[in-house]
Amino acid sequence: MKVRFWGVRGSFPVPGKQTNRYGGNTSCVEVEVAGHAPIVIDAGTGLRQLGKRLVRNEFRDGNGLVHMLISHTHWDHIQGLPYFSPLYSEGNELQIYARQPGDTHLGAVFAHQNDGPYFPVPLASLKARVQFNELLEGQQFDIGDVKVRCTRLNHPWIAMAYRLDYGGKSVVYCSDTAPFRDILLEHEFIATPPSAAVPLDKQHEIQLRMMREKLVDLCRGVDFLIYDTQFTPEEYEAKPHWGHSTPDDAIAIAREAGAKVLCLFHHAPARTDDQQDAILATYKHLLRDDDLELVCAAEGMVVDLAEVGS
Amino acid sequence: MRLDVWGVRGSIPAPGPSTNRYGGNTPCLSIIDSKGHLCVIDMGTGVVPLGTAVLQNALPIEDDFGGGKGKATVLLSHGHWDHIQGFPFFAPVFIPGNTLNIYGNARTSDRVEAVLEGQMNPQFSPIYTLKNLGATIKFEGVRERQCFRVSNLEICSMELPHGETSALSFQIKEDGKTLIYASDAGYPAEGAPDAIVEFYRGADVLVHDSTYTPEEQEERRHRGLSSYVDAAAVAIRAEVGKLVLFHYDQDHSDDMVDENVRKCAQELERRGAGQIEVVGAFEGMTLEI
Ligand SMILES: [Zn+2]
Ligand SMILES: [Zn+2]
Ligand SMILES: [Zn+2]
Numbered sequence: 193m194k195v196r197f198w199g200v201r202g203s204f205p206v207p208g209k210q211t212n213r214y215g216g217n218t219s220c221v222e223v224e225v226a227g228h229a230p231i232v233i234d235a236g237t238g239l240r241q242l243g244k245r246l247v248r249n250e251f252r253d254g255n256g257l258v259h260m261l262i263s264h265t266h267w268d269h270i271q272g273l274p275y276f277s278p279l280y281s282e283g284n285e286l287q288i289y290a291r292q293p294g295d296t297h298l299g300a301v302f303a304h305q306n307d308g309p310y311f312p313v314p315l316a317s318l319k320a321r322v323q324f325n326e327l328l329e330g331q332q333f334d335i336g337d338v339k340v341r342c343t344r345l346n347h348p349w350i351a352m353a354y355r356l357d358y359g360g361k362s363v364v365y366c367s368d369t370a371p372f373r374d375i376l377l378e379h380e381f382i383a384t385p386p387s388a389a390v391p392l393d394k395q396h397e398i399q400l401r402m403m404r405e406k407l408v409d410l411c412r413g414v415d416f417l418i419y420d421t422q423f424t425p426e427e428y429e430a431k432p433h434w435g436h437s438t439p440d441d442a443i444a445i446a447r448e449a450g451a452k453v454l455c456l457f458h459h460a461p462a463r464t465d466d467q468q469d470a471i472l473a474t475y476k477h478l479l480r481d482d483d484l485e486l487v488c489a490a491e492g493m494v495v496d497l498a499e500v501g502s
Numbered sequence: 503m504r505l506d507v508w509g510v511r512g513s514i515p516a517p518g519p520s521t522n523r524y525g526g527n528t529p530c531l532s533i534i535d536s537k538g539h540l541c542v543i544d545m546g547t548g549v550v551p552l553g554t555a556v557l558q559n560a561l562p563i564e565d566d567f568g569g570g571k572g573k574a575t576v577l578l579s580h581g582h583w584d585h586i587q588g589f590p591f592f593a594p595v596f597i598p599g600n601t602l603n604i605y606g607n608a609r610t611s612d613r614v615e616a617v618l619e620g621q622m623n624p625q626f627s628p629i630y631t632l633k634n635l636g637a638t639i640k641f642e643g644v645r646e647r648q649c650f651r652v653s654n655l656e657i658c659s660m661e662l663p664h665g666e667t668s669a670l671s672f673q674i675k676e677d678g679k680t681l682i683y684a685s686d687a688g689y690p691a692e693g694a695p696d697a698i699v700e701f702y703r704g705a706d707v708l709v710h711d712s713t714y715t716p717e718e719q720e721e722r723r724h725r726g727l728s729s730y731v732d733a734a735a736v737a738i739r740a741e742v743g744k745l746v747l748f749h750y751d752q753d754h755s756d757d758m759v760d761e762n763v764r765k766c767a768q769e770l771e772r773r774g775a776g777q778i779e780v781v782g783a784f785e786g787m788t789l790e791i
Pocket of ligand 2: 513582686
């Protein structure tokens with residue numbers, strides 16, 4: 193099993209010299225299993241380049257199947273979909289998996305992006321077959337020979353983390369989430385950070401603790417953990433209600449779960465390559481005597497899980 | 503008036519080393535008139551660095567946007583993603599007291615609001631609704647051939663065919679100088695209709711869609727975008743002073759854009775219009791008009 197990064201940026205795509213090395217495309221990760229249909233996690237702008245690769249192969253003749261797990265439908269996680277070339281060939285098939293959105297159908301949520309006046313080709317007139325699979329929190333299912341599990345995260349309008357297991361190797365994708373201590377993020381709009389003087393609601397505290405336990409459980413012994421680390425500790429202090437974590441939060445979860453490699457992901461749009469280098473260096477130093485290995489996601493990076501922990 | 507270019511890419515932002523020189527952000531221009539009023543044209547991702555520049559006081563703008571005393575005009579050609587996707591990340595809209603007057607391609611102000619509201623829906627955006635933005639946002643529907651005045655600028659609109667929909671072109675005048683913004687223009691194969699040519703006539707600067715090469719245009723005419731040859735042809739008919747190529751295909755590298763600008767200059771020369779200067783718009787470009 194291999195993990196390939198097509199987009200690593202959070203919030204919105206950021207072209208320019210300052211993102212050349214880590215990449216400016218929004219979230220998109222491919223999980224490759226030899227002889228298996230590609231599995232894509234999230235459909236940010238990075239998806240466009242993946243689509244260009246796919247249409248050079250079986251997708252050109254309309255014989256392609258791709259599975260796509262969506263963490264949540266914020267723009268930076270779905271905005272590449274209308275520009276995914278395989279959708280424009282008859283016979284190709286796209287299976288989309290995402291959390292059941294509550295008050296509407298998943299298909300209706302995705303259709304909005306392709307509707308007028310935003311985009312010229314409605315979802316219903318795409319040549320490829322697009323099917324939606326609505327997931328419940330904690331659901332387990334198979335994509336071919338790959339076992340998939342999911343659990344919910346602490347993020348406005350709720351995101352899902354996914355674990356994929358195949359041939360004794362495993363990867364977890366955990367984006368986007370706030371840590372599980374200061375504020376519960378669900379459907380309510382929260383405009384300002386919670387006041388330090390007001391203690392966290394008891395019920396919320398219990399919910400957050402359970403959410404965290406389930407995430408640690410999902411990450412138990414995983415080979416490769418991809419984690420939203422958009423914020424520095426200072427940025428988190430100012431914006432705990434935005435629903436993103438720091439490397440410290442990710443390290444705490446990775447350690448508790450006994451993950452082998454932690455991969456920093458969903459980089460802040462304003463973060464330059466040099467700043468990202470500095471963040472990675474700081475935390476690598478912190479973990480110098482630790483079993484946990486730390487890496488940082490960059491566009492084009494490929495990780496062969498066969499080489500992890502061996 | 504002063505023109506600044508913040509985003510030049512069509513369809514979808516195109517990050518990466520191959521777009522560093524012209525830029526990978528989607529369409530956004532700013533005009534600053536002699537009174538220091540800010541007028542934004544389209545809000546692709548280029549509007550994000552514009553927002554940063556505004557708050558850093560890096561532009562000759564009269565209003566204090568950082569202090570919540572700014573009033574900006576926004577002209578939207580149409581609602582395709584590449585022309586509105588930067589709006590939720592335009593920093594001045596988060597500062598209470600600022601005002602944005604948004605003129606959009608729709609019959610009613612409600613319709614313009616609905617397009618931008620649909621982008622903020624909680625399924626897609628942590629902002630949930632336009633009402634959560636700190637700034638006051640006002641909407642105005644603009645129809646074809648409508649003229650209005652903001653600050654010292656005379657602005658008129660014209661509908662351009664754009665596939666199965668339309669995009670607005672804007673004519674912006676100050677002190678006898680004219681700029682035309684014409685992005686996402688898909689003329690019929692025989693060329694732009696006369697009314698559109700008249701609208702562009704004699705402009706000092708024509709910023710024009712040049713998404714494709716002529717070869718690409720052969721296969722993609724139905725998509726409603728121009729090639730650099732279409733841009734050259736209409737610039738000659740309208741006798742403009744300067745042609746600025748704009749809205750590049752997301753797959754065109756800097757070297758390809760260089761090549762297209764060069765071929766466009768040759769095309770103008772070949773048709774006996776070598777007096778029209780042609781340049782390729784790039785992020786960071788500034789023109790005093
Ligand atoms: Zn995100
Ligand atoms: Zn466009
Ligand atoms: Zn368009």
